[in-house]
Amino acid sequence: MSRLAKTDADMVRAHNRLAVLDHLRRVEVTTRKAVSEATGLSVSAASAICGTLVRCGLLEEIEEDDRSIRRGRPGKNLVLCGRAGRVAALKIAVGEVSGRISDYAGRPLAETRQKVDLSGQSGETLVALLATLAGELVELAAQGSQEAPGKRLDKIVVAVQGKTHSDLSGIVWSPALKHRDIEIAAPLAARLSADVSVLNDCSLMPEAFRWRPDFTGLDFATLFVGFGVGMGLRINGATFQGKHSSAVEFGHINHLPGGALCRCGNRGCVEAYAGDYAIWRRATGGEEIPGHRIPDADMAALADAARAGDEAARAAFAEAGNAIGYGLGRVFTMIDPLPIVLTGSGAQAIDLLEPAIRRGIRESAVDGLGAETPLILREDTDALVFDAGTAFALAALDGEFARSAAEATEAA
Amino acid sequence: MSRLAKTDADMVRAHNRLAVLDHLRRVEVTTRKAVSEATGLSVSAASAICGTLVRCGLLEEIEEDDRSIRRGRPGKNLVLCGRAGRVAALKIAVGEVSGRISDYAGRPLAETRQKVDLSGQSGETLVALLATLAGELVELAAQGSQEAPGKRLDKIVVAVQGKTHSDLSGIVWSPALKHRDIEIAAPLAARLSADVSVLNDCSLMPEAFRWRPDFTGLDFATLFVGFGVGMGLRINGATFQGKHSSAVEFGHINHLPGGALCRCGNRGCVEAYAGDYAIWRRATGGEEIPGHRIPDADMAALADAARAGDEAARAAFAEAGNAIGYGLGRVFTMIDPLPIVLTGSGAQAIDLLEPAIRRGIRESAVDGLGAETPLILREDTDALVFDAGTAFALAALDGEFARSAAEATEAA
DNA sequence: AGACTTTTTCCAAGCCTCGGAAAAAATGGT
DNA sequence: ACCATTTTTTCCGAGGCTTGGAAAAAGTCT
Structure with a gap:
């Protein structure tokens, strides 16, 4: 019925324990005092919670000669217990x-x-x-x-x-x-x-960036460009999960009505321009979807050809970048300009894609907002x-x- | 530092009081017992909270002869106090x-x-x-x-x-x-x-639908089509507010790269096809942006002309519907297929727009998902x-x- | 060795909520 | 008219968690 549920002491306990654990995820090693400062809990409460978590086996106290030249009783170092x-x-x-x-x-x-x-x-x-x-x-x-x-x-x-x-x-x-x-x-x-x-x-x-201090409180998007094109969104501090498809189907956001044929059956999707197979067929003059997955090595070779001056290859990558740029511009117009973490084979060819991506954003976002957004490369997709x-x-x-x-x- | 803040008794009290108030927003009139059932609070706690809120002047007890033929002590009716x-x-x-x-x-x-x-x-x-x-x-x-x-x-x-x-x-x-x-x-x-x-x-x-029982827990979008084109989103039970622009600039999501000129200076925005001025110039054969706002009466007349068979007018509305449909398809691909609440002058011309809107969604969303989404009309935008x-x-x-x-x- | 400083622990107090018992307020049957 | 029944509300003690201050602990500095 009601959207708001009650709260009681149990939930307070759970919430505060989680706050302590969350703090430990961010700092690796801490002390009771530091926990108190980071969470806003009183030292008594922080100490009590830490004590319980140690007894639960979630935390452990370690001897570490930090030996910074500080006076006073040294804090006992606490870390997450791997065995938990x-x-x-x-x-x-x-x-x-x-x-x-x-x-x-x-x-x-x-x-x-x-x-x-x-x-x-x-x-x-x-x-x-x-x-x-x-x-x-x-x-x-x-x-x-x-x-x-x-x-x-x-x-x-x-x-x-x-x-x-x-x-x-x-x-x-x-x-x-x-x-x-x-x-x-x-x-x-x-x-x-x-x-x-x-x-x-x-x-x-x-x-992957949940506890990274440099990403804390930051909204951003992860973009995979490879055999397919996909996106993940961190908005208002939460990783976006759709009710229906669970994913931001960035690769299937329409780029050009009636455009190139996509694996999904529609025409004009971003992926139909920016996916490996799309770049490949554009560079080799085909219109069909290749029956097999283009090996990464072949894509790397194609990129090298483009760098060496092959016009068809250059055009294929530029068109891919343009589709990605327009797609990002559309997303930015809807949500917000966001920093982008790029991974997949597209990250390897970023030198060929980036100018077209930024131009596409500039042409499609209001006031060109987001055209200068940071692009962070992470080549190892599996990691x-x-x-x-x-x-x-x-x-x-x-x-x-x-x-x-x-x-x-x-x-x- | 840490993203998670502590919780204490004060927050529990505030949270539970809010749960009670939220319940009252949804039901208009309730009793202590009903509050307990709706919120999950024990009857004692619910009763205590209601008592406090009455003393605070936020709630008041009213005599209302409900006179349903029930036995037992009748519950005292509680309502929000307008004077608060x-x-x-x-x-x-x-x-x-x-x-x-x-x-x-x-x-x-x-x-x-x-x-x-x-x-x-x-x-x-x-x-x-x-x-x-x-x-x-x-x-x-x-x-x-x-x-x-x-x-x-x-x-x-x-x-x-x-x-x-x-x-x-x-x-x-x-x-x-x-x-x-x-x-x-x-x-x-x-x-x-x-x-x-x-x-x-x-x-x-x-x-506007925050406490409407038929919208509770439902994600949906509000779409304004008139002199401009705008959107509001309710996602995961929260009204979306961007960090940068505060709004989903649906009207300025790019529809066609290099397309019609938009007020924002870009080319090909949805608004450049679906805004009043865009429909008007398309129907009258212009390419410029009219210097004045097209009066609602003129738009109504144009819609009537289209209904009477005026080809240019029909085409203008169809093109507008197509742009809206592609825009929605793009949004649905990203977020989720959502029910749409439509308002603005576009709601008055929905008979002319709807077929093109649904066709546009079908052509641009993966599997055409969302093409059959409910379209709820609310003609009175001010209300x-x-x-x-x-x-x-x-x-x-x-x-x-x-x-x-x-x-x-x-x-x- | 003693003074000082800083961290940790301990303890009484304050707030909530919970659960059960008692009270209150109406109905229904005899 | 009166008593049993039913349902809602109130009252009271208990339990849990946080707080703030005092006491203890564990080092450094002179």
Whole structure:
């Protein structure tokens, strides 16, 4: 009925514990006093909460000879306890699955990658594949350190190229798979007895910067330009998740009515100009959509040709940049001019794209606002997705721990 | 530093009081028991809070012979107390200022409207004009009821055509005014000793539905099509406010690269096809932007001509619908397919626009998603803006009351 | 070794909300 | 007319969390 729910002491406790955990995510190491200052809690309350979290096993006190020449009683250093949990970020892409496992402190423990032809696979096979991948990661992590062998995962995030359900339960459609509507979260959770969330890779990306001090309070967009074109948005401090498609389908925002043919069946989408296949066909004079994915090496070669003066290649990249620029201009007009984090093969060809991108923004945004927006390059897309999935998982875990707060029953 | 702030008993109290007030905004009349059920608070807590709010003068108990044939002790009816405050919604448009004053219960007390040539006015004159307008409204309201004469306003919302500062302090630019960067909130607040917020009219519109049960939890867009084209968004239960321009500049989302000339100086904006002036020049074969605002009567006549079979007029409306449709398709691709509340002169010509709008959405959104989205007409734009401004003001007032909670010192 | 400084812990107090019991206010049956 | 029943409201003690100040702890400086 009512939109506003009540609040009580339990929620106060959970909220404040989460505030403490959130602070630790940002600073790595802190003291009770610093927690008090960062959160606004009284020193008594901050100290009490820290004490509880240490007893819960979420935090631990470490001896660290900071030895800054300060007088007075030195603060006890507190850090997140890696042993409190484990999360995995898995990634489903065309012809490949990969993943990273991290401990509760966010330290990566292991990564793995596996080429595999997914296209014809059923949902069960895919879930089995992911379960195996997760098992491998746990195995690899166990080799690294001898403690807590065979420990289960607490939370798994699956990042998928393509459209996912907004309830994080599975895949609606993916270019990596022939089948549609594949349920992932429930069956994978049952197999691994871990919480599973399935999200679109691009819309997840802003999570990678969740605790980065230089991005705190900043709204920005992540832009993937490669075989497809996708976007993630951080607005008002929250990562945007649509109700319907879960993602900002930037690549399918119409660029030119009745324009070039896109994989989605429509005409004139941004992707139909800026996707790898679009740049390729434009440079090679085709109009069809290539049946195969253009290898990264081929795209790199094409970029080099453009740099060497190949006119068709130059024009193809310029047209791609123009479509991206107009798309960004449209987004900026709607939302706000935003800094852009760029990744994918487009980041490698940024020298060819940037002038056209900025010109496109200038021509399409009111007062050309946003044409000078910062462009931050992150060439390693996989790392970005792993960072994002891990942050998403850890944030969710923090929330659960803050709520449940199982105080460890200590001996004597 | 940290993004998460602490919570304490004060915030719990404020939050729960706000939950009670929010419930009352939705139901008009309630009882302590019903409050408990709606908010999730225990009956004791709900009763205690209601008691306090009654003593604060925000709520009052009324005798109402509901006389439904129920046994048991009848609940005491509670309603918002109109005398607890007064808010005004003012509107600045091209050649006109208008306003409505309402009591704390949201009941309109008076409205006024005044044709005036604003274009060359300075900021001081504009503020003086608004102050006079507000004074008139207070006067009119005092005539209606004899109690509390000369009572001041608690909160004023100024809705403006054009771009406003995101801190709600004033106008960046408006088609109604020649001057730019006009400070409104501070000087008007000083004159009237009331809190003042300045917002874009279109982005404010979703607030009109804030407490409407049929819109609760629903994301939707409000679309104004008239002399300009603007949009308001309600996303994830919040009315979207950009950091930079405060508004979704839907009218200036690019429709066709290098297309028709727009008032903003760019080419190909949606407004350059769908604004009154754009439809007019297209129908009359011009390419220039008319120097004057096309009167509503002329637009109505043009629509009638189109209905009577005038080909140029039909084509002009169809082209406008197409641009709107592509614009919506682009928005839907980014955000989500959303129901649309349509207002402005475009609502009067919806029969001419709708087919082209839906075709445009179908051609530009992925899978044509959103082409069948509900289109809700609200022909009275002023009423919509007043509703929205009033709701915005009352919501802000509720928040302040819930926080401050000045318990009235009762005699004896 | 003693004075000083800074961090941490401890304790009583204040606010909320909660749950159950008691009171209040009306209806229905005998 | 009176008593049992039903439903709403109020009252009261308990529990939980934060607060502020005092006391304790753990170093540095002279």
